[in-house]
Amino acid sequence: MTQKHPDPKLVAVLGANGRMGAEAVKAINAAADMELVAALGRGDSLDRVAAAGAQYVVDLTVPESTEENVLFAVEHNMHAVVGTTGWDAHRLSALEALLAEHPETGVLIAPNFALGSVLASAFAAKASRYFESVEIIELHHPDKVDAPSGTAVRTAQLIAAERSAAKVPASPDATTSELAGARGCDVDGVRVHSVRLRGLVAHQEVLLGGPGEQFTLRHDSFDRASFMPGVLLGVRSVADHAGLIVGLDGYLDLGL
Numbered sequence: 001m002t003q004k005h006p007d008p009k010l011v012a013v014l015g016a017n018g019r020m021g022a023e024a025v026k027a028i029n030a031a032a033d034m035e036l037v038a039a040l041g042r043g044d045s046l047d048r049v050a051a052a053g054a055q056y057v058v059d060l061t062v063p064e065s066t067e068e069n070v071l072f073a074v075e076h077n078m079h080a081v082v083g084t085t086g087w088d089a090h091r092l093s094a095l096e097a098l099l100a101e102h103p104e105t106g107v108l109i110a111p112n113f114a115l116g117s118v119l120a121s122a123f124a125a126k127a128s129r130y131f132e133s134v135e136i137i138e139l140h141h142p143d144k145v146d147a148p149s150g151t152a153v154r155t156a157q158l159i160a161a162e163r164s165a166a167k168v169p170a171s172p173d174a175t176t177s178e179l180a181g182a183r184g185c186d187v188d189g190v191r192v193h194s195v196r197l198r199g200l201v202a203h204q205e206v207l208l209g210g211p212g213e214q215f216t217l218r219h220d221s222f223d224r225a226s227f228m229p230g231v232l233l234g235v236r237s238v239a240d241h242a243g244l245i246v247g248l249d250g251y252l253d254l255g256l
Contacts, residue, residue, distance in 0.1 A: 005033040009055060010054050011058060012056070013036065014058065014059045014060065014069050015040070015059065015061035015062070016041055017042065026228075028235075031232055034235060054078055056079045056080070056081065057078050059073075059082045060083045061084050062084065062086075063085055063145075066082060067091050070107060073107075074095070074099060077104070079106045079235075081107075081231060081238055082110065083111075083113055085111065087109055087246075095107065096244050106238040106241045108237075108238050108246075109246050109247075111153065112151040112248070114219065114226045114227050115248070115252075116226070117151060119254070121151070121154060121204075124158075124208070125162040127208055127217070128159045132171065133172060133210070134190060134206065134208050135184070135191045136190060138152040138192065138193070138195070138203070138205075139197065139200050141197070141198065141200050148192045149204070151204060156188055161188075163189075171191070203220045204218065205217070230248050234248065234251070
């Protein structure tokens with residue numbers, strides 16, 4: 001049994017009955033500096049989180065409920081670490097407005113908690129300014145409800161920002177006719193293709209092309225345990241970053 005810290009971080013997990021949530025429960029229980037005080041499933045009252053005295057909320061639920069969960073946490077001065085997708089510009093704006101009223105509270109929204117994936121996305125963005133073409137392929141299990149993945153969207157946004165800053169023109173593409181979806185979707189000018197296949201967990205390739213060469217950055221998560229070091233890093237760091245941070249790379253000194 002893990003010897004607990006004398007003053008552990010008090011953590012509640014929302015979505016504890018899901019695959020990611022169940023892994024988070026195990027990881028927090030095993031962490032010496034954390035204590036799991038509440039584990040909520042679908043339909044459980046958020047009042048249980050406040051009653052348990054949670055200081056930190058880990059939200060691994062579904063897009064339909066994540067906003068309500070995080071706003072509740074902020075309103076009760078709890079830091080939140082969020083792995084649920086569905087945070088569009090409107091939702092993020094509402095969250096930032098609420099955080100302005102709670103200046104000591106931090107929220108991390110991370111499309112991916114796998115440290116290797118976060119690093120691969122950051123490296124791909126930096127490399128993309130040196131290549132004429134770039135596209136993304138993300139591959140996940142068929143039970144995933146959203147496409148493209150939040151990680152792919154985040155990666156495309158980072159790439160687009162990097163290429164824009166470097167004044168790199170759009171990737172060349174002579175396509176004039178196509179079946180719907182054949183060229184994937186367009187995220188800020190970057191093409192993203194989604195694969196859903198039994199046997200996969202979470203995988204992503206960024207393909208970078210120039211005259212006579214191709215450079216591919218790929219990350220593979222074979223088990224959801226790969227996300228737990230990032231979840232724990234988020235819980236350990238979120239209180240030191242008041243306000244909203246999107247992307248676990250905001251907590252990493254990448255030196256890029």
